[in-house]
Structure formats: structure tokens, C-alpha cells
Amino acid sequence: MKKDYYEILGVSKDAPKADVEKAYRKLALKFHPDRNPDDPSAAKKFTEVTEAYEVLSDDDKRAQYDQYGFATDEGEMPNYQYQHVDLDEALRMFMRSFGGGFGSFFGGGDPFEERSYRGRGPVKGDDRLTSVRITLEDAANGVEKEIEIVHLISCPVCNGSGSAQGEDPIECPECNGTGSMRIVKNLGPVQYVTTKTCQRCNGEGQIVKDPCTKCRGKKKVRERVMKSVNIPPGVETGNRLRVAGLGDSGEKSGPPGDLYVAVEVRPHPFFERKGDDVRCNITITYPQAVLGTKVEIGTLQGPVEVKIPSGTQPNSTLRIKGKGMPNLRGRRTGDLFVNVNVEVPKHPGIRERKVIKKLSELMGDRTKFDH
Numbered sequence: 001m002k003k004d005y006y007e008i009l010g011v012s013k014d015a016p017k018a019d020v021e022k023a024y025r026k027l028a029l030k031f032h033p034d035r036n037p038d039d040p041s042a043a044k045k046f047t048e049v050t051e052a053y054e055v056l057s058d059d060d061k062r063a064q065y066d067q068y069g070f071a072t073d074e075g076e077m078p079n080y081q082y083q084h085v086d087l088d089e090a091l092r093m094f095m096r097s098f099g100g101g102f103g104s105f106f107g108g109g110d111p112f113e114e115r116s117y118r119g120r121g122p123v124k125g126d127d128r129l130t131s132v133r134i135t136l137e138d139a140a141n142g143v144e145k146e147i148e149i150v151h152l153i154s155c156p157v158c159n160g161s162g163s164a165q166g167e168d169p170i171e172c173p174e175c176n177g178t179g180s181m182r183i184v185k186n187l188g189p190v191q192y193v194t195t196k197t198c199q200r201c202n203g204e205g206q207i208v209k210d211p212c213t214k215c216r217g218k219k220k221v222r223e224r225v226m227k228s229v230n231i232p233p234g235v236e237t238g239n240r241l242r243v244a245g246l247g248d249s250g251e252k253s254g255p256p257g258d259l260y261v262a263v264e265v266r267p268h269p270f271f272e273r274k275g276d277d278v279r280c281n282i283t284i285t286y287p288q289a290v291l292g293t294k295v296e297i298g299t300l301q302g303p304v305e306v307k308i309p310s311g312t313q314p315n316s317t318l319r320i321k322g323k324g325m326p327n328l329r330g331r332r333t334g335d336l337f338v339n340v341n342v343e344v345p346k347h348p349g350i351r352e353r354k355v356i357k358k359l360s361e362l363m364g365d366r367t368k369f370d371h
């Protein structure tokens with residue numbers, strides 16, 4: 001399988017890093033699974049561009065790729081076991097790299113943050129992603145939702161020190177305090193050196209001798225907790241709300257990460273949403289259409305009396321201003337479009353039939369031959 005990362009991103013072989021980044025942003029936005037819920041091929045595309053970006057944005061990986069790229073058949077791509085990029089991981093990367101790109105709904109954060117904390121100051125905790133399903137009514141009016149969150153918090157037993165007795169940490173003997181392990185791989189004549197975060201000290205270069213029994217020296221424990229989250233009016237499926245500080249706790253007294261809540265708005269049995277506008281269908285009788293009537297419609301903002309003018313034709317649409325969805329960014333509220341159907345009775349009762357017969361006699365044959 002030949003894969004041309006340059007072709008995938010649509011950049012030239014000598015494209016500078018900034019162009020690679022730009023191309024990736026554009027494509028990742030286009031194929032982001034959240035934006036293409038009905039297109040399963042988008043997720044595949046998204047993974048593909050992410051994979052291409054991973055390689056071309058990294059000087060070392062790109063140099064190796066340029067040299068050994070896709071040779072001919074087997075044995076191509078010597079170093080990268082990249083057949084598959086985990087979609088979750090890709091999404092995390094996406095969130096990290098585009099933080100801040102969508103206004104207040106999306107968080108900040110370093111692109112492709114390294115996981116080694118050695119020798120660094122405070123590090124913000126990881127972000128967490130969860131999802132919530134709400135009704136269209138809730139989306140129209142806003143709602144406070146209790147949602148379950150699973151995140152890492154500083155261990156309450158050892159106060160986040162990782163040590164049972166509170167003694168100072170020592171240098172990690174596994175990596176000699178470097179926090180990373182060198183891995184040397186020989187593939188034919190070429191030697192590849194990669195580094196991996198030390199498993200023993202988790203990249204910190206230090207361990208505690210007598211670890212806390214609660215967190216087993218990891219300084220953090222999982223917490224499952226219910227939190228109430230404010231969902232603003234106007235949200236739609238695919239929106240991601242950022243709740244500051246509800247992600248994982250930070251490293252070295254860094255601030256906690258954020259929680260992202262992916263919103264899914266359930267389809268409504270009566271209303272159909274089109275952007276900020278909402279559509280619905282009602283059916284009235286022939287006499288109601290002829291004489292006009294008033295109908296109470298339970299809109300998303302509560303009941304509204306709608307006047308149907310006399311002479312309303314089948315399949316006509318009434319527009320009720322301002323009764324659609326509020327706009328998330330404070331623009332004009334959408335409208336409600338009511339499609340009016342006129343029912344022709346299939347099985348009229350005896351008395352109904354009598355009256356209609358009289359009407360028919362009165363009206364006579366008014367058959368028209370339209371084009």
C-alpha cells in the first residue's frame with residue numbers, strides 16, 4: 001500500500017513546516033468526525049491526514065520518510081508501525097493542537113505536549129472528554145445537566161506526594177534519572193534510535209522508595225464523580241463545551257486540565273432543526289383551511305397561538321419569527337416554519353358526508369385541467 005504523505009496533505013516535498021501545519025489544520029477540520037457524523041469515510045480520512053501530519057511535522061520522522069518513504073513493496077516505511085492511528089488519540093491530538101481555534105468552546109494547551117515532566121516546571125493536567133445527550137427543548141432553552149466525570153485527582157492519602165511516609169524521592173535507577181529510555185533498532189543497514197518515556201518513573205526521573213498504598217506511588221487516583229454542567233441555549237450536535245479545571249490534576253502543582261463535553265442533541269419527534277430555524281408540520285381540515293382558524297402550537301419556547309388565515313392552501317408554510325433556536329453566538333434567534341397540510345377525509349361519517357354532498361351540489365363541477 002503506497003501512501004504519499006505529501007499527496008495526502010496536498011503540500012509539495014519542500015513545503016516548510018508552517019505550510020504542513022496549515023494544510024493539516026484545513027483538512028483535519030474538514031474531515032473531523034464530529035463534523036461528518038453521517039460519513040464514515042471521514043473518520044478514515046481524518047486518521048490518514050493525522051498520520052501524515054505526525055510524520056511530516058516532525059523533522060526526524062520527515063527526514064527518515066523522505067529517505068526511505070515507500071520503497072516498493074514490503075519493507076516500506078521502515079520505522080513506522082503506523083498502519084493505524086487510534087481515533088481517540090487522534091482526537092486528543094486534534095483537541096490539543098487546535099485548542100483556542102474555536103473561540104471559548106475549545107480550550108488552549110500546547111500542541112503535542114510531551115509527556116516527560118522531568119526538569120520542567122508546573123504542567124497542566126490532561127484534558128478529559130465526555131459526552132452528553134440532550135433534548136431539543138433543552139438545547140433551545142439551555143439546561144443544567146448532571147454528568148458523570150472520570151478523571152485523575154491528586155491522591156488524597158499522600159497529598160499527591162506518592163510517598164507513604166512522606167520521604168523525599170530518589171533518582172530512578174531504571175533510567176538513571178533521565179526520565180526516558182533509548183531504544184535502538186537495527187533495520188538492515190540503518191540504525192534507528194528512538195526514546196521512550198521510562199515506565200518506572202513515568203518520565204519524571206525520580207521514584208519514591210516507599211510508595212503510598214492508595215495511589216501506588218502514582219500521586220494520582222481515579223475519581224468518578226457527578227458534576228453539574230451548564231449547557232447554553234443554542235447548542236447543537238457536534239458542539240464541544242469546555243469546563244475549565246475538571247480534567248486531570250496537574251503535575252508539579254500545575255493547574256488541572258479541562259473537561260470537554262461533546263453535545264449530542266436528540267432528534268425531536270415533531271420539530272426538525274435546520275441551523276437556527278425549526279420546521280414542523282400540522283394538518284388542518286378543509287373547512288378550517290377555507291374559513292381560517294387558530295391553532296395552538298407547543299413551540300420550543302412554550303405554547304403559541306398561530307393564526308391560520310382563511311383560504312390557506314395545502315402545503316403552504318407559515319413563518320413564525322423568533323420561535324426557532326437561539327443562536328449560540330448571540331446572533332438573531334431562528335424562526336419557526338409551520339408547514340400546513342390540509343386533510344381530505346378518507347372515511348367521512350354519515351352526517352359529514354351529507355353536508356359535503358350539499359356543498360358539492362352548491363359548488364358544482366369545477367374541475368380544472370392544469371399543466
Ligand SMILES: [Zn+2]
Pocket residue numbers: 155156157158159160161162163212213214215216217219220
Ligand atoms: Zn497516594
Ligand SMILES: [Zn+2]
Pocket residue numbers: 172173174175176177178179180198199200201202203204205206
Ligand atoms: Zn525512570
